[in-house]
Amino acid sequence: MKQTPVLEGAFVSDPEPALVGSRCRTCETVAFPASFTCPNPRCAQKDVVATPISRTGRLASWTTVHFPPPPPFVAPDPFEPITVVEVEFASEGIQVVGPLAGASAEGLRMGMAMETVVEPYYSDDSGEVIGWKFRPAEGDADG
Amino acid sequence: MGDVIVAGVGLHPWGKFPEKSWVEMGAEVALGAVDDAGMEWTDVEAMVSGAMQWGGSTGMRSGNTIAAALGETGVPIANINNACASGGSLMRAAYAMITSGMHDSVLVIGTDKSPKGYFPSVPVLADEPRPPVDMVRWQVGVPNPAYWALEMRKRMEAYGSTEEHLAQVKVKNSRHGSLNPYARYRKAFTMEQVLASPMVCDPLRLLEICATSDGAAAVVLVSDKKARRLGVSPLVKVAACSLASGEFGDPTIRIPLLAAASDGAATAPLLSESRLAAQMAYEQAGLGPEDMDFVELPDNSSWHELQYLETMGFCGEGEAEKLLDAGETALGGRLPVCPSGGFSSFGEATMAQGILQIVEVTWQLRGTAGARQVEGARKAITEVYGAQANNSACILTT
Numbered sequence: 001m002k003q004t005p006v007l008e009g010a011f012v013s014d015p016e017p018a019l020v021g022s023r024c025r026t027c028e029t030v031a032f033p034a035s036f037t038c039p040n041p042r043c044a045q046k047d048v049v050a051t052p053i054s055r056t057g058r059l060a061s062w063t064t065v066h067f068p069p070p071p072p073f074v075a076p077d078p079f080e081p082i083t084v085v086e087v088e089f090a091s092e093g094i095q096v097v098g099p100l101a102g103a104s105a106e107g108l109r110m111g112m113a114m115e116t117v118v119e120p121y122y123s124d125d126s127g128e129v130i131g132w133k134f135r136p137a138e139g140d141a142d143g
Numbered sequence: 144m145g146d147v148i149v150a151g152v153g154l155h156p157w158g159k160f161p162e163k164s165w166v167e168m169g170a171e172v173a174l175g176a177v178d179d180a181g182m183e184w185t186d187v188e189a190m191v192s193g194a195m196q197w198g199g200s201t202g203m204r205s206g207n208t209i210a211a212a213l214g215e216t217g218v219p220i221a222n223i224n225n226a227c228a229s230g231g232s233l234m235r236a237a238y239a240m241i242t243s244g245m246h247d248s249v250l251v252i253g254t255d256k257s258p259k260g261y262f263p264s265v266p267v268l269a270d271e272p273r274p275p276v277d278m279v280r281w282q283v284g285v286p287n288p289a290y291w292a293l294e295m296r297k298r299m300e301a302y303g304s305t306e307e308h309l310a311q312v313k314v315k316n317s318r319h320g321s322l323n324p325y326a327r328y329r330k331a332f333t334m335e336q337v338l339a340s341p342m343v344c345d346p347l348r349l350l351e352i353c354a355t356s357d358g359a360a361a362v363v364l365v366s367d368k369k370a371r372r373l374g375v376s377p378l379v380k381v382a383a384c385s386l387a388s389g390e391f392g393d394p395t396i397r398i399p400l401l402a403a404a405s406d407g408a409a410t411a412p413l414l415s416e417s418r419l420a421a422q423m424a425y426e427q428a429g430l431g432p433e434d435m436d437f438v439e440l441p442d443n444s445s446w447h448e449l450q451y452l453e454t455m456g457f458c459g460e461g462e463a464e465k466l467l468d469a470g471e472t473a474l475g476g477r478l479p480v481c482p483s484g485g486f487s488s489f490g491e492a493t494m495a496q497g498i499l500q501i502v503e504v505t506w507q508l509r510g511t512a513g514a515r516q517v518e519g520a521r522k523a524i525t526e527v528y529g530a531q532a533n534n535s536a537c538i539l540t541t
Contacts, residue, residue, distance in 0.1 A: 070286075
């Protein structure tokens with residue numbers, strides 16, 4: 001089946017799944033998704049390079065969405081509530097939201113280690129749309 | 144710099160009006176505000192109007208559309224969109240037109256008809272190399288209340304806030320709204336009823352998130368010179384009118400973005416734009432939070448009401464729940480919050496909700512707010528909350 005990333009360049013699957021952002025060569029600010037420039041107003045250089053983000057981070061918050069979002073969200077019928085999590089990547093100084101993979105919200109607790117995976121978001125006639133998700137990780141977070 | 148005076152206000156009831164267009168609603172409040180100011184339509188020197196995205200191209204030029212309906216007079220018209228902060232941004236634009244001496248009277252109009260349910264994204268028609276983040280966030284599945292729920296869960300973790308606190312905000316605001324004939328929802332809910340409403344984005348329930356409404360509001364701002372000529376009494380003065388945007392390093396994940404600075408790396412406060420707008424307004428007015436008799440804040444959800452009490456400087460971090468528990472934020476309390484019933488009772492109509500607050504404060508300061516009158520109200524602050532970090536605060540005094 002044809003696979004299309006939900007956002008080109010925002011993640012990689014090989015060798016391991018990870019988010020990809022941009023890092024400023026001067027002030028080290030990391031942005032996700034990647035930007036063409038540095039968002040730090042006090043940084044004059046603005047020269048950025050693509051950078052992989054740590055595979056694991058810590059759970060900063062979560063919520064379960066009980067009513068289906070509108071398009072372009074593709075909701076299964078019947079709709080099953082989805083859980084959106086916020087994961088902190090301390091080494092990069094950012095937190096990122098994404099869907100929870102492979103677990104129910106029941107077992108989530110603040111600060112637990114979470115890892116990035118790449119999974120299908122939905123499929124339609126033209127194939128699968130894949131994107132990043134987060135799931136509870138074994139062991140400790142990198143950051 | 145001379146004073147800016149609220150000479151007239153107009154408000155349409157809020158709700159769902161499938162038989163009435165936003166143009167009719169906007170024209171009605173425009174004429175209502177002009178009449179309330181003791182002016183004629185042809186006296187209005189300039190107009191600013193909310194650029195209403197849900198209304199398509201003509202909606203984006205709502206001011207011109209309303210002027211064409213009521214009779215074009217050739218005056219300058221600016222249409223502005225700053226998401227839910229549009230009303231405050233319009234006030235700021237009108238305020239600047241008057242304090243600069245460009246005009247002696249400016250009509251401020253917000254009229255809107257909202258789609259039902261979660262606010263969707265406006266489609267991108269431009270030929271772009273990549274989808275905008277606003278489209279990606281929907282594919283991820285993050286509706287607006289999910290952003291608020293993520294912050295609320297952190298609050299519960301940090302301060303021990305409970306589901307009952309969230310419900311209590313609604314109980315209070317619904318009691319205020321039950322006293323307001325213009326509100327969409329006039330039922331006073333009990334704690335049990337709020338807690339029995341469906342979960343939308345946990346911990347936020349349906350009754351703890353504002354609905355999306357049709358609504359319209361208008362204000363005529365004038366110079367003090369014009370106010371004297373019109374014989375405006377009592378004089379409700381715009382003591383401050385600020386506008387701020389987000390700061391780099393803010394840990395808030397903003398609608399419709401997917402990331403923010405982590406708490407450890409944050410160099411700006413949560414809701415930096417909102418904190419900044421409030422601070423700018425206090426500074427401009429030469430007043431502080433302790434001087435305010437009441438506040439109309441953006442209760443888009445129960446989380447907002449708790450958070451904005453801190454963001455606007457009324458209490459320290461994690462202390463909003465104590466004010467709520469003590470009844471200080473209810474009508475009759477030390478600092479009534481949203482005596483109008485708030486967006487909780489009106490619903491959001493993004494172009495109009497900031498102006499709705501100004502109308503309410505004007506009525507309160509005139510002493511004509513009826514059953515929801517805040518006794519002896521002389522000074523109040525309003526603040527809105529706009530997507531992607533837009534914010535405006537106004538202080539009105541009499």
